Amino acid sequence: MATKLNAVDVLIVGLGWTGGIIAKELASTKLKIVALERGGPRDTNPDFIDPQIHDELRYAARHDLMQNVRRETITFRNSESQTALPMRQLGSFLPGQGVGGAGVHWNGVTWRWLEWDHQARTRTVDKYGEKIIPSDMHLQDWPITYDDLEPYYDKFEKTCGTSGKAGNINGRKIDGGNIFEGSRKDEYPNPPMIAAQSMVMFEKAARNLGYHPFPNPSSNASRDYVNPDGVAFGQCHYCGFCERFGCEANAKASPHFTVIPLAVKNPNFELRTNSIVLKVNLDSTRKKAVSVTYLDARGREFEQPADLIVLSAYALGNVNLLLHSGIGEPYDPATGKGVVGRNYAYQCGGGATAFFDKKTILNRFMGAGALGTCMDDFNGDNYDFVKAGYIGGGGISCSNSGARPIQSHPTPRGTPRWGSDWKKAVVDNYDHAASVGNQGAVMAYRQNYLSLDPTYTDVFGRPLMRMTFNFQDNEIKQMNAQADICVTLAKEMGATKIDRNVPPVPYSIVPYQSTHNTGGAVFGADPSTSVLNKYLQVWDVPNLFVTGACVFPQNAGKNPTGPVGALAYWAVDAIKNQYLKNPGPLVDT
Amino acid sequence: MSTRDKSQGDVGRRDFLKLFGVAGAAASTLPLGGSASANETVAPAIGKPRHHGTDAAKSHAGDWGYEFFNVDESGFIEAAVDTLIPSDSTGPGAKELGVANYIDRQMAGGYGKGDRLYLEGPFGEGTPEQGYQLPMTPSELIRAGIADVSVYVQKNHKSTFDGLSAKDRAAVIADLDGKKIELPTVPTATFFGLLLQLTIEGYFADPMYGGNKDRAAWKMIGFPGAGAMYMDEIEPFRNKPYTAEPKGIQDLI
Known part of the structure; x- marks a missing residue:
């Protein structure tokens, strides 16, 4: 039996980037705020200090900072004709857990998505007509444009100390930056990072081929930095222990040392860690959220009432909570009706592994998570969809994020997996191989969705969420075409041997691919195809907001944290300046 | 020829078995998939000299002692990691860097006991895309796999796995990798995949986990x-x- 607690004004579920931003921005309202985080508390000191954080086995191989699927996982199948089975261990993607969420162990690549990504349907139809869109593809616009979000992108970049080079300031194209990006009002807060050898080679090759390479926008600070909130960042060490690790230098932007401590300073804010939210409770009208039910570390059940509730867990976690709470109509692919779980999407990778002779020395271990050189010539709608035969391309990049040897000991295809020949190939290639990779967009489809599983449950007795997902023809064409481009670039870099790579088809939940899961609770202008309005407010339940990558109608060929952070600032602006003054729907249905 | 092949421990073991003619007898008492119970009755007499009474016991592996593996299993694992990453002119082998002890400690600890595995039923085989679906923790899988392979080797070679020549060990490993041996308890590819994964992990992980002694694998690359x-x-x-x-x-x- 749940113990009912005293009501609070605002309840935040999940304290990563978006929950942290919202908690911090609402501090000035003097409202009583409680945040519930399923994992434990963490801080740079002592949790991420050097040298202990430089432990590949613990953090990269054993996923110490990630969700423990022993307690709650998902089930998975490629299509409706299969029976979904549990994802019994982490593989394809790695949701975070604990204060700071996945914002602690991300790489720090901080994009503004391309203008096309915000208006994918309109811009595609305007240029190519409706016919180019496959009949099963749910290609949808965002309800806001790039220009609407520009100030919020800027705010998030400044919070994160993003290091980069603008390619378009007030419409003026700047060589060396990304000339395909939407118009910016301002330069990045920090200059680009120092390029590694492989990136110098990639940049030259891309230019030789007539492309437009530029440094990745990186929230690994290229110099000491103090953000507009007064938070100090250290300069990046290029230590090569970034993705899957916390940062000992506070160089990689993370909510745990930026927005969250500022939220915690507020005497009206309370953080409860090791608190697992089981569901959101509605009143009898089903139009108002009244409380959440959660378990504390001891397994005691509590009901926490609140006037305003924000779901800011990981993308999959938010959709899971909506499904368990019966909020919004669950999507049914047979009828095409319903919205919760609709438009789940992912990314497709692949590319080329370029092997060089021994005279080419890369020092790959000198790296940083977001250290890379990218090109958008085949991303968004920067290329011809008709000629290519697919919609939504990908960023092509050469990254130097570290060379931790358990997971990075490249050998050319055909090398034995063990024995003396394997070892010789590892030694011969360890520091003479680079990866030219595609980060391919994945569109949303009628047949790819999230729902509740009829068989399996988590340790709390709730049904697991079921993922039905496969790569479709559009993406298979894209990943193959992009891999060919990566091979051409690798050749131009002077590789003596090249392995061409595409992700496993059918999609497999086993090998790591990308923690860029999107959709399932998308925002839009039409309540029949979206869960949320343009302010990330649930259409049916106006005192409930949902943040994170679950709001994207389809995925992009770019990392999602930039727009995820920008949209959190956008939403909390609307909460502060509109909703709190006049609680109710911010957009008429 | 690997150093393991030349080690006194190996020769001593084989000679011991030949001398007393117990290899066949030991094999015949091994129940299918249950070498643990066999150990209690058969292994101590022949196992002790192998691991504690020869020069081989003075290797790095001997410094730690085994927490999870019994004496037959540790012999198997040492021979297996020595085959997967042998000592040669390129660099050190996995056995001399303590990888058998690394695997032992991993199996004895949280990872081996499935502390991050969802193990609720029902269990179905599924498609390869659906991933691992066995009702076994890594330590249960490794133990069952070692028993399976041991039975296979006894049947086909009249020997323990570590009693084989380096060439024969490599042939058995190649057949496991090529799925030419069907194991009765565990899927061959799943067992072999985990064994190889653990070996490479131990070889390249920080030395504090028991392998990569003196950071030798890091020096090599x-x-x-x-x-x-x-x-x-x-x-x-x-x-x-x-x-x-x-x-x-x-x-x-």
């Missing part, structure tokens, strides 16, 4: 280890060799 700070080096060392004595976590505390 040129990975500088845990003391990583390169903001002043990344530009000057572009396309130039960077050599630094690798450091493990314990070296830096």
